[in-house]
Amino acid sequence: MTTASIAFIGGGNMATSLIAGLIADGYDTAAIRVVEPDDQRRGELQARFGVRAFAAGADAIDGVEIVALCVKPQVAAAVCRDLAPALAARRVLVISVMAGVREATLQRWLGAPLPVVRAMPNTPAMVQTGAIGLHASAEVDAAGRNHAETILRAAGLTRWVDSETQIDAVTAISGSGPAYFLRFMEALEEAGVALGLDAETARLLTVQTALGAAKMAMESDETPARLRERVTSPGGTTARALAVFDGADLHDLVARAARAARDRAAEISTELEGQS
Ligand SMILES: NC(=O)C1=CN([C@@H]2O[C@H](COP(=O)(O)OP(=O)(O)OC[C@H]3O[C@@H](n4cnc5c(N)ncnc54)[C@H](O)[C@@H]3O)[C@@H](O)[C@H]2O)C=CC1
Numbered sequence: 001m002t003t004a005s006i007a008f009i010g011g012g013n014m015a016t017s018l019i020a021g022l023i024a025d026g027y028d029t030a031a032i033r034v035v036e037p038d039d040q041r042r043g044e045l046q047a048r049f050g051v052r053a054f055a056a057g058a059d060a061i062d063g064v065e066i067v068a069l070c071v072k073p074q075v076a077a078a079v080c081r082d083l084a085p086a087l088a089a090r091r092v093l094v095i096s097v098m099a100g101v102r103e104a105t106l107q108r109w110l111g112a113p114l115p116v117v118r119a120m121p122n123t124p125a126m127v128q129t130g131a132i133g134l135h136a137s138a139e140v141d142a143a144g145r146n147h148a149e150t151i152l153r154a155a156g157l158t159r160w161v162d163s164e165t166q167i168d169a170v171t172a173i174s175g176s177g178p179a180y181f182l183r184f185m186e187a188l189e190e191a192g193v194a195l196g197l198d199a200e201t202a203r204l205l206t207v208q209t210a211l212g213a214a215k216m217a218m219e220s221d222e223t224p225a226r227l228r229e230r231v232t233s234p235g236g237t238t239a240r241a242l243a244v245f246d247g248a249d250l251h252d253l254v255a256r257a258a259r260a261a262r263d264r265a266a267e268i269s270t271e272l273e274g275q276s
């Protein structure tokens with residue numbers, strides 16, 4: 001694998017997931033640096049991965065080829081302003097996993113039209129099973145796309161989208177998506193308990209069923225709709241349950257939820273754009 005030197009800015013959950021994936025893939029530890037102001041987290045990152053961890057930005061990004069912004073969007077403007085003087089004169093590739101921060105906004109905060117790849121990962125990246133949408137700004141060349149894909153693919157499946165606005169759709173589907181499936185799992189588990197199963201049995205059956213359904217959908221050539229039909233015997237139990245979902249117009253409910261998430265993503269971007 002390529003070993004472009006990379007500095008992660010922010011060493012929280014998302015950066016930890018990405019670093020864990022890279023190291024599991026054989027990425028050279030010496031090529032990875034992290035900036036993390038929290039003493040305890042910094043110590044944990046050093047102890048777990050053997051990477052160099054810094055308390056502040058400028059030293060860490062000296063000479064690196066890639067800067068991965070993994071801080072919360074609320075502190076992004078201040079973080080970018082701190083990094084801007086050290087980055088302005090160099091064509092560093094910037095990878096941002098921050099929800100809702102547009103490429104043009106980042107470039108404005110960084111004070112230069114640097115090549116930016118926006119990545120929208122999700123929390124299953126923590127177990128290297130993320131679903132990650134990627135978009136490259138016009139300044140990103142083929143090598144930059146390859147670097148970004150190598151780094152994000154270590155955390156899961158990657159898909160490029162053609163327009164930056166589609167990142168808002170990615171946010172609504174896979175970014176927030178784990179919460180939808182987990183909410184459904186909570187409900188199914190509760191239903192199992194209501195039907196008389198003990199809590200542990202209801203939980204394990206629910207989680208294993210979710211895993212099995214996802215594995216089947218991923219590995220089969222058939223569509224989820226066709227796989228669902230295979231479970232559904234005419235006049236049987238599944239048909240009776242699905243009729244209840246259809247009666248509540250599950251498809252419309254999910255479409256409305258996804259639109260609400262997409263709209264909120266766009267709204268957050270506009271709010272952040274207003275920050276100087
Ligand atoms: N959790 C999720 O499902 C997803 C999160 N994201 C994005 O990932 C980004 C990071 O999220 P998490 O890792 O969950 O957050 P986190 O809170 O675990 O990590 C952020 C880290 O940044 C550090 N930090 C704060 N100020 C800093 C500074 N000035 N310089 C360097 N580091 C600083 C904090 O100490 C913290 O360790 C966010 O922008 C979020 O929008 C993106 C997709 C999904």
Ligand SMILES: O=C(O)[C@@H]1CCC=N1
Pocket residue numbers: 099171175176
């Ligand atoms: O809920 C949020 O705003 C973030 C974005 C994707 C997942 N969590």
